Amino acid sequence: METAELRQRHVELFRTWLMDSGWTLRSQGPLGELLELNDVTVAIPRTLGQDAIVAQGVASRVAQAMGRSSKDVLKRLLSPLTDRIELRLIGTALPSGRVPLGAATEALRNGRRMISASGTSAITPGWSVARRYRPEAQALARDAELAHTEDGSFVFPLYITLERAEDSTLVYDPDSVIPEPFERRVTRTLATALATTVSLTHAPIDELSNADLDDASSVGVSKELCDSLHQVMKSPTVEEVEFNFEWSPAFGKTETFPGSVNVERASRPQLLSLAKRLSRPEPLHSAVYSGPILEIGRGDEGAFFFVLDTYFRERKTRMRVALSEEQHDEAISWYRNRATVLVQGDAKQFKSELLMDAPGRIDAWSQTLF
Template sequence: MKAYLRDSDILRRIPPRELAAYLRAQGWHQISRIGDKGAVWAKDEGRDTAEILLPLDPSLGDYVLRMSEALQILESVEGRSQLEILKDIETVSGDLIRVRVQRRDVHDGTVPLEEGVKLIQGVRDLLVAAASAAVSPKPYFHSRRPNRVTEYIQKVHLGQTEQGSFVVTALSRVTPELMRGQQMLLFDDGEPPFERQVTMKLADSLVATREAAEVASSLGVFDAFEEGVERGINANLCQALEFIGDEPEVMQVDVRFSWAPIRPISRPISSYVSFPSDMLPIIKEAGRMLKAISPVEDVELRGVVVNLARELDEDAGSVVVYGFLDGQIRRVKIHLSHDQYQLAIQAHDRKQPVVCYGELVREGNGFVLKSPRGFRIERVAEE
């Protein structure tokens, strides 16, 4: 059954540039132009040639009519409904991420309001995790985000929900790929724009997470998750997946990608990955462990020096500080320069507290403060 678009408001809202990008992606070519009012596009269909007159100015009196005619021609050429074609036109300039939750209690394409909000938040968290990994892969990202990640998330659009259990869509727009004739640019580094890097990183990281979960399920080891950090696995991604599927009624979480036609994918990449519900507890535990092994940046350590160690022929040395971390007293080892070590000796002898900043890393059963800076004796106010 064919569905014709008669709504003039919908037709008038179709941007000429979006339709032009869609036509180009479908193999159409502009053959002539009528000033700034219209352009003629053509496509060979066997022995025949289909033509579309694309209006360029939405203020023209016949803009709606010409858009309606264009959709009718595309419907005839593609053998698809105008509604399907319109949906693809609307998303032609962006990568579309569809996250589907298959639930036992969904039969009409709806979910409880709270669950819908939770799913949208989970999709947002997936994109934040992928964008953070695209900037710099790490096992875990703390609350402070790089500006590039924040700017990217602000540009992502939430699409219409779709039927099929319950599907949330997110549109990540990308810039079109342009060529200089048939030549490659001399100094082009070949890297896609950051928006495409994020969606590709999300696809790669989800596949890596699925593979790591399968290994963990078979062998009971965590290693594959840690090895997959460079591919984009991180605790935040694992937590987002578990958050989306953390309900007894959830049977499976599916993620599907549709890549923007205006910028072809530069390498083979998966467009679909699924996570059955029995895999999510493994992913949850992996997220906890990734967070546990992740360095904590910009830590302020306050405590007392309880141990000093230095080789006879070395100027630098190591100290152990008893200090508070996460509300608990911890033994933290610090490798100090000559001047810092001299201050540590003084603090130890006088039983004075010290302050130091750095990156906290768990090693074995203990902690190490790496890249120490600002090591000083804390002056205690006299009563």
């Protein structure tokens, strides 16, 4: 392990991850900090980024306190620009640490397919991906890292590296709003799509309107995603699939993102019905946009607005949306919490961004929205 890899920014992000995971600050001094979790105290020295041996020791103690593997915690320290996705297979017939090979094959194959579908939906949302898989989405799914499964359960830990470009110039500032990279857009889309799909299966599928499906597809729900969820539970030994997400803190708050999504075997008929409803190859109408807010405020003439980080015609773009005072006040918390926002209306191209003067609908995504 090279000490050069332990840049100070990594240490700051590691500390933020610990605080987000439940650790609290017990004391602070010139040599570093003491963090506490469940009556266990761990020292985080200020020289952590300068000594590989000290870093390994800290990772080991943190892992023991959290009941995690040392390798996983050390990866959080060395590679903080990663989102972690757990795909957990659950079933009373599954022996500890073992699963039928067929079920494991379906989990891996469809896990990769869900990432590819979400990456495509992040750029060109539609009811069905069909043959429109984006090459960058397929490359991201191919490059996702699979870690060792855990004892006592059968878990596929997947890591998505954010800002994969070697010449990345990202400078982390916890008080600024940073445009999220494509990789974060994909993991965000996957999480919101999974949670939305589960919400949709709680109601009769044939009673969903086309507008409901448009809204759901704008945050990543697709025929392919539903098909993949259906296939993951193909083996009768798999009674439930649990997705757990751990988000890198490098791009601001993540409290509004789904942390865990459970899909029960009983929902398979609903998933199949939803997939059939979504069997439409055309891309989603461009009047529906989604993404986090990059900027919010009042213009020179006193009009309220926010700027949405979204996609238009397969290209990442900024969309300036006119707001009423009430909408502005409501959107402040969405901006602060990096929420996924849905906007519906006609937008016009103006120079390098889109303008929407009269939005028909503005909502923040939540697991109760659908």
